[in-house]
Amino acid sequence: MTLLSIINLALDEDLIEPTSPSHDPGGDRAVDLTGSLVEQRIIQLDLVARAPGVFVGETVAPLVLAQTAARFDRPHPTFSAIITDGARVEANTTIASIRGELRTVLAAERTMLNLICHLSGVATMTRTYVDMVAHTSAIIRDTRKTTPGLRAQEKYAVRCGGGENHRLGLWDAFLIKDNHLAFSSMQDLVARARGHQPPRPLEVEVDNLDQLEQALELEVDLILLDNMRVAAIKEAVERVAGRCRLEVSGGVGLYNLQAIAETGVDYISVGALTHSCPILDLGLDYPQV
Structure with a gap:
């Protein structure tokens, strides 16, 4: 399975309401109920390590942001990496800067973190053994x-x-x-x-x-x-x-x-x-x- 397929599967879980015969078939549009309540604006924020370890995600994170934006037909947020895959990080290290529309980033946040926290965990444990x-x-x-x-x-x-x-x-x-x-x-x-x-x-x-x-x-x-x-x-x-x-x-x-x-x-x-x-x-x- 390709990385893009995995990301889209994860986004489907988060953003697509399962359809049923009773639902109006307009069907597979992305929905973030709570995110839709906030005022749209451009934000800049940091991806930060809250514990020491080895980071993996410089390819995954921007793909999640881009695919989420595509679901809502909105501009892609930018992901500016400071730390590259395989680098050790200490707690409170800034890994990357993200800039984009607030609603898109909110919708992408959990899928992005689920993937990169897990992959970074694999790399961190491996480094401990090595x-x-x-x-x-x-x-x-x-x-x-x-x-x-x-x-x-x-x-x-x-x-x-x-x-x-x-x-x-x-x-x-x-x-x-x-x-x-x-x-x-x-x-x-x-x-x-x-x-x-x-x-x-x-x-x-x-x-x-x-x-x-x-x-x-x-x-x-x-x-x-x-x-x-x-x-x-x-x-x-x-x-x-x-x-x-x-x-x-x-x-x-x-x-x-x-x-x-x-x-x-x-x-x-x-x-x-x-x-x-x-x-x-x-x-x-x-x-x-």
Whole structure:
């Protein structure tokens, strides 16, 4: 789903009253009941960080403003960014200046903040994880545990926070997991994957050290150590001895992140970056009324 599609879906939720047979079919016009009560005027206001974090939204925010204005057939507000995507911000940092008609900005405000607060939250949590393993060679990656429709944007936010992306979907890499291995052997699945054209990265998930040895013999590109304790991860690194890249996933949190990274694994994938991150608190500062 494109960013424009997501924004328009969100604006539909906020501005379009669901129609029914009893309604006069003039139907899909944008409505902001409370906003229509205020006197129309040009305002200038600031987008401000109310907590420290990493900002993401310099493309999203102006698109929301433009699409909202188009719904009301009004001029587009301007969004003048001071802070760029991926930049750290402290509390009370001014991120951008917005200038436009008051009713348009009021109608756009919640959709804009919903999106950019969430994406900035993803980037902020990612940066926290990345900073905690900076003394090691481990790379923080995301997973497919993303918000439906927002995968591309959330994975972009992970990159803004200093992380890297795992698979974008089921189409760009092989990851042979336990649910696949329940129905066929590792050897058979790896052979079938190697026959695919064009070639794709090939990763196998293992739950124990015996499976690790099988995957090593098959010379796959990457082995994922799933829900293993730190001691087992450390032994896996020693057994592999650089012959294959190793990734850890499952049961990873800030409480054990450093210990996992210090084992020498190449990647640590963290679902929480996208499925459990708090928002970064951002707000619009209006002039005094």
